[in-house]
Amino acid sequence: MDVTATNYSTTTTKTADSADTSKISSDFDTFLKMLTAQIQNQDPMNPVESSDFAVQLATFSSVEQQSLTNQKLDTLSGLMGVQGMTQLAPWVGQEARSAGPVYMNGTPVTIAPDPNVTADRAVLVVKDISGNTLAREDVPVSGGTYEWTGKDISGADLPSGVYTLSLESYRDGVEIETSAVESYASIQEVQMAATGPQLILAGGVSISAEQVTALRQAA
Structure with a gap:
């Protein structure tokens, strides 16, 4: 894991949170100034009910608190994501089945086809x-x-690349x-994505930890 990148990300998050908090405080000050101006310039013959001012203040306060809550949840989510990535780090170098x-x-790839229990023939596509x-075999x-050896329909070797099996x-x-057909692939790296930690497999294939059904030591 790139510690420098992680520290930069954490610093950036703190800076963004500080800026958002400052903006909310500024907006609240602006709101109070507008509310004061509204009170000072109201029609003395038809003054606004004090309850209306209370509603405006309560509404803005509620929005402010919700915004602050969302910021704290975003920060917590980021910390949990980093923790999850750290927990998955020991998986690097092992083989995941997905x-x-x-x-x-x-190089032959170990797959785990699971034919229907009543089938008398199974074809890998x-x-x-x-x-x-x-290919179909x-x-x-x-x-x-x-062991899938990667042959095309004529029996020739398929070019290096990413394929789907069914x-x-x-x-x-x-x-x-x-x-679907599950296969084993070595885990090269753990990365953070918007949806959470992702496992980078051989060939650059990316999957989430939830897609892994088994782990084994690399051959």
Whole structure:
């Protein structure tokens, strides 16, 4: 984890919070000045009810408190995100199993297809990032792990890149189910994103920690 970047981010957040707090204080002072001017310049023959002033003051105060609360929640969320990233740091170097995209560079990838329990045939479907089908190959209907070697429909090696895998389950020649295929990939890095910590896998594939269904030591 880049400590310098983290410190910079923390400093930036504190500066932004300070600026927002200063702005709210300035807005509140402006509101009080406007309210005072309104009282001083009201029509003496038709004065504004004191209760109306109280409502205006209470409304602004409520908005001010809500804004401050949101700022504190944002700060807390950022701190929790950093803590979550720190907790995931020990995962770096291990292999995560998930149903996300698969990076193939010529080295066999361990996948975990899960055919329908009633299937008598299972077909692994390989597509590129544009959704074009590049290969279809039969895999054992018994499930378990399987080494995908990255061949196209003619048996030639696929070029290095990111692919998506799915599994078609058949019974008596009829497709009964299509499901995602989980695969193992090494965790290269943990990054902070707007949605929380993200795991960067081999090939630059990004997934959230919630997508991981298993971890194992790298081969």
